Amino acid sequence: MTTGHALLAVGGAFLAAGLIAKAGARIGLPTIALFMLAGFLFGPNTPGLSLVDDPAEMGVLSGLGLVFLLFYLGLEFSLDDLAAGGRKLALAGGAYLLLNIGSGLAFGFALGWGAPEALVIAGAVGISSSAIVTKLLLETRRMNNPESRLILGIVVIEDVFLALYLAVLQPVLGKADGFGAALTDFGKAFGFLVLLAALARWGGRLLSKLFAGTNDELLTVCFVGVAVLGAAVAEEIGVSDAIGAFMMGVLLGGSKVAPRIHKLVLPLRDAFGALFFFIFGLSIDPRAVGPVIVPVLVAVAMTIVINLGTGALAAKLHSFDREAGLNIGLTVLTRGEFSLVLAAMATAAGLDSRVAPFVAGYVLLLAIIGPLAVVRSGRIARLLRRRGQPQPVGK
Numbered sequence: 001m002t003t004g005h006a007l008l009a010v011g012g013a014f015l016a017a018g019l020i021a022k023a024g025a026r027i028g029l030p031t032i033a034l035f036m037l038a039g040f041l042f043g044p045n046t047p048g049l050s051l052v053d054d055p056a057e058m059g060v061l062s063g064l065g066l067v068f069l070l071f072y073l074g075l076e077f078s079l080d081d082l083a084a085g086g087r088k089l090a091l092a093g094g095a096y097l098l099l100n101i102g103s104g105l106a107f108g109f110a111l112g113w114g115a116p117e118a119l120v121i122a123g124a125v126g127i128s129s130s131a132i133v134t135k136l137l138l139e140t141r142r143m144n145n146p147e148s149r150l151i152l153g154i155v156v157i158e159d160v161f162l163a164l165y166l167a168v169l170q171p172v173l174g175k176a177d178g179f180g181a182a183l184t185d186f187g188k189a190f191g192f193l194v195l196l197a198a199l200a201r202w203g204g205r206l207l208s209k210l211f212a213g214t215n216d217e218l219l220t221v222c223f224v225g226v227a228v229l230g231a232a233v234a235e236e237i238g239v240s241d242a243i244g245a246f247m248m249g250v251l252l253g254g255s256k257v258a259p260r261i262h263k264l265v266l267p268l269r270d271a272f273g274a275l276f277f278f279i280f281g282l283s284i285d286p287r288a289v290g291p292v293i294v295p296v297l298v299a300v301a302m303t304i305v306i307n308l309g310t311g312a313l314a315a316k317l318h319s320f321d322r323e324a325g326l327n328i329g330l331t332v333l334t335r336g337e338f339s340l341v342l343a344a345m346a347t348a349a350g351l352d353s354r355v356a357p358f359v360a361g362y363v364l365l366l367a368i369i370g371p372l373a374v375v376r377s378g379r380i381a382r383l384l385r386r387r388g389q390p391q392p393v394g395k
Contacts, residue, residue, distance in 0.1 A: 010061065012051045014271070016042050017278045032135055032334075033368045035274050039281020046286075055282040058275075064228070065276025066131055067245040068269045071227040073134040073152070074249020075262050076143060092150065092314035093157030096332070099306050101126035107302060111295060113352040116172050120346045123169065124359045125299055127162050129336025130155050130242055132367060135273060136331055136374050147324040150314060151331050159243045160193060162338050169342075173349040192237045196230075196247035204254025211257045220264050223252060242338070280340065284364055288357035296361040303366065307333045323381040330377050334370035335363045 020041075021034040042051045052058060104125030108118030133155050137143050211219060227248045234244025252261055289296065311329020315321070320328075343359035346352075373380065 006057075009051045009058065010275075012042065013039070013058075013275060013278050016051070017274045021274070031139060031274070032132055032277055032371045035277035036281035036284075036364070036367060039278040040284050041281075043282035043284070045284060052282055055279055058279050058282070061272070062276050062279040063231070063241065065272035065274070065279070066242055067227050067231045068265065068272045069131045069134050069276065070231075070242045070245040071249040072138075072262075072265055072269045073130065073155075074246040074251070075253040075258060075265070076152070076249075088317045089150065089153045089157070092310075092317050093154045095313055096154055096310045097126065097158065097161055099310055100303070103302055103306055104299075107299060113354060116349070117346065117352050117355050119169060119172055120342050120351065120355055121299075121358070123162070123165055124335065124339035124342045124362065125303060127158050127165075127335070127338045128155060128332040129334045129338070129363075129367070130159055130246070131273070131276060132334040132336050132370065133331055135277075136334070136371055139371075140374060142327070142331075145324075145327070147315065147318075147320050147328050150318055150320075151328055154314070154328075154332060156246070159246060162243070164190065164193075166341075169345070173345055173351070188237050192234065193243070196234075196244070196251075200247055200250040200254065203251050204256075207252060207254075208256040211255065214257070216260065216264060219257060219260060223261050223265065224268070226252065280336070280363075280367075283340070284360055285357065289361035289364075292354050292358040292361060295358055296365065299358075299362050300365050300369070303335075304333065304369070323378070326381050327374070327377050330370065330373045330380075333366060333373065335366050339363050 017035045017038045020038040021031040024034040024037075025031060040046060042049060043055065044050045044053050101122050105118055105122035107125065108121035109115070111118070111121070113121075133151065137148055137151065142148050211222060214222065227245050230248035230251075231241040231245040234247075235241040252258060308326070308329040311327070311332070312322070312325040314328050315325030339359050340363060343356045346355040346359075
């Protein structure tokens with residue numbers, strides 16, 4: 001791709017995403033699904049104008065979108081809040097993972113595509129999209145809701161789990177030779193997570209001194225460097241780049257310059273976040289999804305039921321009301337970046353060719369259903385309350 005073509009693609013992506021999202025927002029549609037729709041419409045798999053022939057050419061920009069979304073989430077998150085959740089948060093997060101991963105694994109084996117494929121499907125079906133969850137909480141202005149802290153805690157537990165899951169899955173997909181290599185990969189991932197957690201817990205004071213007296217221009221340059229470098233190192237070690245960016249946000253969130261960074265990162269989060277979802281839309285091929293549409297619909301229905309159940313359970317553990325439980329279940333419903341990473345790994349490993357389109361169709365449907373349901377969660381809660389009320393005799 002030439003420089004001119006690349007600039008045309010990026011500019012067109014921003015403009016298409018912005019205009020389509022603006023039009024859809026007038027009728028109450030969430031921007032996440034609209035950004036993806038824009039990518040789908042202007043991608044290589046649909047008739048008409050195609051801004052990009054190969055979505056992989058915009059991989060770095062997509063990665064930056066993920067980094068800034070998760071970095072901002074880290075700034076908002078507090079390790080003290082996570083620790084304060086204690087046993088209840090561990091139970092809620094553990095139950096969520098057990099039910100979603102377990103059902104995904106059973107579903108994968110039921111499809112009969114093979115054991116490695118079942119493990120990939122389990123991860124794709126079982127882990128929420130940190131990027132979309134973050135965007136939903138911000139877009140609906142629910143970050144300060146009591147249940148939102150629980151949602152963030154569940155997402156963090158998921159991110160820790162997915163880092164370990166990727167380490168375990170690598171030898172299954174042929175990326176490690178034998179048990180020793182697999183154990184080494186797992187050890188590196190776990191050790192890096194412990195190091196990041198220690199830095200986030202005790203490194204804030206050091207960063208406060210390092211960035212003290214820095215003007216906004218240089219502070220922006222520095223925190224972008226920290227966020228991107230942290231994500232890159234995590235990816236190289238074998239841990240998700242998402243969790244690397246998240247932990248860098250937690251680290252800087254404990255410093256005295258956190259309020260300034262919080263304000264400065266907002267334009268970057270919004271712009272590159274839109275690009276992340278747009279590029280995801282570019283990769284959707286409706287022709288490949290058609291043959292696996294029945295498994296996709298079954299998996300979506302299964303995920304909705306299980307997530308609503310785990311949301312209600314999490315709310316009960318924390319003494320929240322039913323509406324809060326509905327918010328929890330709907331907000332963590334979406335799947336995204338991790339599922340797509342697993343699909344790409346399955347393709348690279350030469351697994352069943354049906355896995356990638358299955359994951360794409362599944363992620364797309366939930367990425368549309370989830371945000372729409374979250375935006376209308378109050379209306380859904382009122383409808384459920386009315387249905388649950390006993391009808392008067394003789395009426």
